[in-house]
Amino acid sequence: MGPLSPPSPLSDNPQPPRSPQSPQSAQLTDILISLRDRVMGVSESVLSTVDGLLVVADADTVHPESVAALAAATLGVSRRIAEQAKIGALREVVARCGSGHVIVLAVGERALLTVVGDDGLDIATFQRESPATVEELTKVLAADVAY
Amino acid sequence: MRASAARNLPALLLGLREEGFSGTVRVAGTPGGTIHLRDGLVGAIETPGAPTATSTLLTSGRIGDEDWLAACAAQRGADLLGERLVADGLVGAAELEVVCAAAVFDAAFALSLGAPGSWELGDPEPALLARPGVEPRQLTAETTRRISLLSRLWGPPGELVRVRPVPGMGVVEGPLSGRHEDILNQVNGRRTARDIAFALGRGLYAVTLDLIRMQTLGFLRWETPTVPGGRPSTAPRVTPGRTPAAGPPPVPSRTEPLPRRTPRGGEKGGK
Secondary structure, eight states: OOTTSOOOTTOOOSSOOOOTTOHHHHHHHHHHHHHHHHSTTEEEEEEEETTSOEEEEEOSSSOHHHHHHHHHHHHHHHHHHHHHHTSOSOOOEEEEETTEEEEEEEETTTEEEEEEEETTOOHHHHHHHHHHHHHHHHHHHHGGGGO | OGGGGOSSHHHHHHHHHHHTOOEEEEEOSTTOEEEEEETTEEEEEEBTTBOOHHHHHHHTTSSOHHHHHHHHHHOOSGGGHHHHHHHTTSSOHHHHHHHHHHHHHHHHHHHHHSOOOOEEEEOOOOOOOOSSOBOHHHHHHHHHHHHHHHHHHTSOHHHHTTOEEEEOSSOOOSOOOHHHHHHHHHOSSSOOHHHHHHHHTOOHHHHHHHHHHHHHTTSEEEEOOOOGGGSOOOOSSOOTTOOOOOSOOOOOOSSSOOOOOOTTOOSTTOO
């Protein structure tokens, strides 16, 4: 497959490069959208790698690349402060702001999920639903290791 | 205790009013919430389904964040926070009363839209309270009125607050009221009436009524709720510096290939 091979719109290509429209990305985005549907107050979310690169986003007003980079820093620093405080492993980081929340949590070993919610974010429901979302995301991301 | 035998939430609140109960009622469900009672009167309701008085005052910018934090620091007993806000001249006494009472009615409306869940009584907790509070009987009557009005105007209110409106196709004729314009700026196919209420710091019921009105005027359309899989995927990588969505999101073409780089292509647009 050379760089000038004819375009294949519906990806009959056996091993297409990871494009933003790949089925796997769509699958990941669907998981993020489903989280927004299930939890009242979730407005946007960004899935990124632990080293701060954007994977997919269900974003509206935030800049996904910036959120991805900051999520890595946020989780890294928070893990260290949790270590210092000796109060067990970090579950998630919740930033409570003037009119909303930002939550950062780990998705397996190699990815991060950042969720932006409004002032009325149903945190109890979020904490009930997020483990399932993290597991679904982890399953889809596990395919990455095969490449 | 009579209240513990109540069959539903309105009956429970009536029973607690008779007892002159002061404390909280935690309601499970989606959306659940916490009802703050003082002498049996409903002072505040916190629920993810509708903005609280605090949320309304802060999100709308009526009270600045710094002033708010200063008032909270000065008044440790949050039950008296309202008095402090008035004393500091941040909000008028009458205005505060209206905002707090409106928030109680709005939250009761939001609670009534979800499936009824179980409840649990607890000790009083600090909250920004309506003074003296709303009579449970009045609260139930108003909630019933709202539900029946929306059912007549639109259909099942429980579904109405779940739809995500998109901007209408037609040209908006004539000047748009500031209130409608604010709402239209929030309408993008992602936000429900509840999300718009939180974004603007307005009541859920008021926003819902405005949405219905704007839909009849053709300013917006209802996006039929779809299962996530059947929905066009939102672009994973948003182009930086794009303008906020003013129209419906573009439907991705199934026939056109993705933009391709050509070996010598140095110009934008590829051609």
